Amino acid sequence: MKTLLEVKQISKSYSADVKALTDISFTVGEGECLGLVGESGSGKSTLAKLILGLERPDRGEIILNGVHFHTLKGRSLRDARKHVQVVFQDPTASLNPRLPIWKAVIEPLENYPDVTPAFLSEVRNSKREMAAVLLDRVGLGQELLDRYPHQLSGGQRQRVAIARGLSLQPKLLICDEPTSSLDVSIQAQILNLLKELRNEFNMSYLLISHDMASVRFMSDRIAVLKNGNLVDLFTSEELFSSERQVYTRQMVEAAVL
Ligand SMILES: Nc1ncnc2c1ncn2[C@@H]1O[C@H](COP(=O)(O)OP(=O)(O)OP(=O)(O)O)[C@@H](O)[C@H]1O
Numbered sequence: 001m002k003t004l005l006e007v008k009q010i011s012k013s014y015s016a017d018v019k020a021l022t023d024i025s026f027t028v029g030e031g032e033c034l035g036l037v038g039e040s041g042s043g044k045s046t047l048a049k050l051i052l053g054l055e056r057p058d059r060g061e062i063i064l065n066g067v068h069f070h071t072l073k074g075r076s077l078r079d080a081r082k083h084v085q086v087v088f089q090d091p092t093a094s095l096n097p098r099l100p101i102w103k104a105v106i107e108p109l110e111n112y113p114d115v116t117p118a119f120l121s122e123v124r125n126s127k128r129e130m131a132a133v134l135l136d137r138v139g140l141g142q143e144l145l146d147r148y149p150h151q152l153s154g155g156q157r158q159r160v161a162i163a164r165g166l167s168l169q170p171k172l173l174i175c176d177e178p179t180s181s182l183d184v185s186i187q188a189q190i191l192n193l194l195k196e197l198r199n200e201f202n203m204s205y206l207l208i209s210h211d212m213a214s215v216r217f218m219s220d221r222i223a224v225l226k227n228g229n230l231v232d233l234f235t236s237e238e239l240f241s242s243e244r245q246v247y248t249r250q251m252v253e254a255a256v257l
Pocket residue numbers: 014015018019020038039040041042043044045046047
């Protein structure tokens with residue numbers, strides 16, 4: 001499998017006594033889903049921010065598609081950023097309450113007017129039609145185009161956030177606790193949707209979650225973070241192997257699997 005993302009010996013501190021990440025290394029292959037688990041404060045969101053180029057590492061390298069992402073500035077950083085999109089935990093917070101749904105889903109495309117993903121090329125002349133195609137891809141109908149986020153259910157809002165994340169057809173989609181704000185009955189639907197989209201678009205995922213069950217369901221490999229250290233990294237089939245670290249086993253025992 002070709003490597004899409006390489007994180008090499010990354011460290012990040014917020015102050016002398018808050019070391020968020022220490023010497024983290026891993027790769028994500030093209031079309032691969034890497035699950036990243038760890039308890040609150042273990043450094044998961046910090047890692048996401050570094051890969052999104054929202055924070056800079058103190059040390060180490062982030063190489064995306066052969067480009068040294070962490071050294072980029074200005075226009076070249078902007079160009080590289082379009083390859084990495086993110087879906088956050090809470091779609092209510094990530095969607096602008098004043099934008100109708102059709103504008104929300106195509107907003108990333110407006111920020112990159114020179115980009116038209118292949119799956120939108122037939123409708124490239126109409127923003128509303130592009131929005132309709134995006135909604136369709138996430139299982140939502142055109143009747144939602146003119147609604148506002150507060151008029152949707154939590155599950156529908158998260159589908160809109162996913163459509164927005166898809167709009168630039170990124171190479172990597174970071175899913176940061178994508179189901180933890182949703183009703184249990186809706187969580188599986190969203191995970192299934194993400195799984196389908198990954199196959200359809202051959203995207204890579206970094207799935208951040210404290211929920212071992214959803215990470216196991218989605219991921220090819222699983223990385224475990226503890227206090228900013230990468231303590232375990234293995235294929236999903238090896239989750240119950242005797243070679244797992246004590247901390248991973250504790251997480252498995254605490255989870256309903
Ligand atoms: N902007 C910041 N300034 C100072 N400290 C921060 C900042 N962001 C995170 N931290 C600290 O860095 C450490 C890692 O936090 P991070 O948010 O990455 O963890 P997390 O695993 O994503 O947690 P959660 O699951 O609760 O979101 C924590 O000790 C946190 O308090």
